[in-house]
Amino acid sequence: MTTEQKTTSRRKFIAAGAAAVAVAAVGGAAYYLSQGSAPPSNTASSAASSPLVFDHWHFQDAQVTEYLKSFEKEFNEPAVVEEPIDNGNYHTLLLAKFEAGEVMDMCYANGYAVPTFLSLGYLQDLESMTDINQIKSEMYPGVIDSESTADGKLYCLPYYWSARPIVVVNDDILNKAGLSGQRPETWDELWSLAAKVKASGASQYPVIPNWMSITSGITWDFLGEMANAYNDPDCTKTLFGKDFHPVFDTNTEIADLLKTWQRVVKDGIVDPVVFSQTGEGETVAAMNTGKYAFATTALYDFVPMNDPKSSMIPLGSANLVPMVKQPWGMMETGVYCWPKKNHSQERSQELLKFLGWKDPATGKRITATQWAKVANLGSGYPDTLDDPDVVASFKNWLGDRADATLKAQKDISNAVRTPWIWKSTYYTAWEATVLPILSSIASGTLSVNDGITKMRSIAESLWQKQYGSTTT
Secondary structure: OOHHHHHHHHHHHHHOOHHHHHHHHHHHHHHHOOOOOOOOOOHHHHHHOOOOEEEEEOOOHHHHHHHHHHHHHHHOOOOOEEEEEOOOOHHHHHHHHHHOOOOOOEEEEEHHHHHHHHHOOOEEOOOOOOOHHHHHHOOOHHHHHHOEOOOOOEOOEEEEEEEEOEEEEEHHHHHHOOOOOOOOOOHHHHHHHHHHHHHHOOOOOOEEOOOOOOHHHHHHHHHHHHHHHOOOOOOOOOOEOOOOOEOOOOOOHHHHHHHHHHHHHHOOOEOHHHHHOOOHHHHHHHHOOOOOOEEEEOHHHHOHHHOOOOOOOOOOOEEEOOOOOOOOOEEEEEEEEEEOOOOOHHHHHHHHHHHHOOOOOOOOOOOHHHHHHHHOOEOOOHHHHHOHHHHHHHHHHHHHHHHHHHHHHHHHHHHOOOOHHHHOOOHHHHHHHHHHHHHHHHHOOOOHHHHHHHHHHHHHHHHHHHHOOOOO
């Protein structure tokens, strides 16, 4: 294989997940929000060094610049060079920069893309980072698991996490249906309660799900619902084992779930318009018309549903459905990564910890609380939701619903996990190829058995190429 062929192969390998980045990690939040250790002793010498470089996607760029200015001042650093990358092609363009030999000291990524970058030698894990044991002790166990390799090495610091698909209820529709205050406690109960709404005539299509035609849409909704409905937080019992080999087939749980999806579409419980939606902005905009009883979406999408400037749902009627019998969704993450080829191992990790952990001078978290306040982006650290500023911000936009919402989010954050298959370097290729299959199954144009057979065949082929040899 020529060098050009290798480069093309690598780009294709990770490009499968690029579309998900724009919506899940960046585009969604940007769309809705257009509006304990001592400082290092060597900081005095930093100004004489080359500026650090930070590659990131576009979200709250001005705020990120302010964070970097604080870092420069505290660590006596020359101005950090920011290199923003297009959201829609972020991972593909970042890979091209690595392949071109560019030097950078920190970069954003989504958790599922990091295993490929690690395998290609462009990123390093964080096990050699100073304070790493203290950092881990402050993180959610689920975030540590989500952001670690299959052999347990933490490979980044958390920028944010979100859960998807969580359930938001429009109580105005439930009131009209004579179902005031009712809440589903499982996915089966969601579909049955939605059927009652349908029968009442209060909503033509009671549910607008996270099934848009992108990988972070129907594919992630599928993974999250499988994890919840079958008590399988990392999907290792129902979809892919710890060795990444597929364990699903036409006679396993996957068939039951997909048959349910076909039924709720056929019965008019799910609005078929979702299959033509190309981003979660469209899903949220649909929910904000006030015509649906339920939406399944990302946790941060709960914010615009409560914004009277963008939502026609009566104020106070868009509410997060709490956890009772099972979690809602799976964990997705945005992360701060540590490139192998950097200007300084010591200085680059200072930057990584300053934005991804906390300010060593004040002991306060720099980005975690801010992202929680402006975008309801989850933090990697449980103390964020107890921060007085964060609590006050929730009360500002939720009023007397803030305490219940914070509790629901804490419960979700302690329960959800990331699919184990995300730690595999073949996941993004499988994800992209099964997207149209899942849409075809749910819409009823492909049988459940035929669809599962195709999904299994694709997974088997990818696994064999990646892990089937005795030499791997």
